[in-house]
Amino acid sequence: MISKEQWDSIEQTLSMIHGRVELEYGDHKITLYRMALDECRLVIMVYIDGAYHPAWGFSSSKKYKPLVESIWRRRTKAYYTQKQQKEFMKIWGGKRAALKSFPRLFDKAVWFEPYFPKFSTIKSQYKKIEALELKDKECLA
Structure with missing residues (x-):
């Protein structure tokens, strides 16, 4: 479970460009990156075990991962x-x-979708996940 102080430090890290936070969810490593999605839009991208594939988010796909239902944006x-x-x-x-x-x-x-437009949406979704733990955070700027 992530404490309030940890959420504040995660928010601080992800408010900077190229901020990175590593979380642990069961056997999976969840990495949050602050990055540019396109020319004018910064988002928080969510990687699962160091990778992501858009097909993981579609239940009709053969590559669908049920894990994304709890950690990606619906x-x-x-x-x-x-x-x-x-x-x-x-x-x-x-x-x-x-x-x-x-x-x-x-x-x-x-x-x-593997990205969130702002931190408040990711925080409200991830607070409901009890098995989530903070592992590491850094700013790569």
Whole structure:
């Protein structure tokens, strides 16, 4: 379990460019890096045992890792917008008829991303994980 003082030092380390924090979660080494995702966006990237693969975050992939559900960022997107849903219900004359033609009308796609846009989101998610331990932190600037 990570203490409040440790969370404060982790936040301090990851607020700097190229900050790195190593955590231990069971048999896995979780590494958090502060890095540029693109030209204008800094994120906290999460590596599992020194690597990451985007396919690990998709349950339909053969490379899917269930571990990412607890340590990566959960994302969702509706297959159809609310506007499209209303149009389909209007065209088909109601919700039931629209669902017969479009069974996934109200479903959402779910996947996991290996990065977090800010520290507060990663902290709130990781505080729920009791088996997480701080191993090392440093700034590579």
